[in-house]
Amino acid sequence: MNNKPLKRCTFLDTINASLLIIVLLFMLDFENNATVTIILLAVFAFWIVTVILRNIFISKIEKDPNHPMHDNQSEENKK
Template identity: 60%
Template sequence: MNKPIKRWNLLDTVNLALFIVVLLFFLDFNNNATISFLLLGVFLLWVITLVFRNIFINKIEKDPNHPMHETQLQGKKKI
């Protein structure tokens, strides 16, 4: 069963909130440079996956022959 892919979901909201908290309170390059770079790397990975997910969704929406396109899903039985 194919479910539509969301551009923004609850996990993204939690990640954004954590990113803001980390930026405001936990980044300290003078005392804990390793942890600061590690946290920035984790959030950079999240942003990259978010961008590629949106690119993938755009590709699906533009190609009516894609198996996950709305026109392909309409004829299938939903379980």
């Protein structure tokens, strides 16, 4: 089985975090553009939830040596 190592933080996450900071600082305007502001906040909320869930998933894999994606399992399959 050819498992890629799981990453907690990717380059895309770094870009999204930077964009989130820019949006929070400069683009939130509930009075003039309420719809756009709500859409932006919903998109970033979805991204944050997926990052948290990915980290929970990775933690479960790392703690369970019997999981097929655990590092020990992939090394045993190579033998």
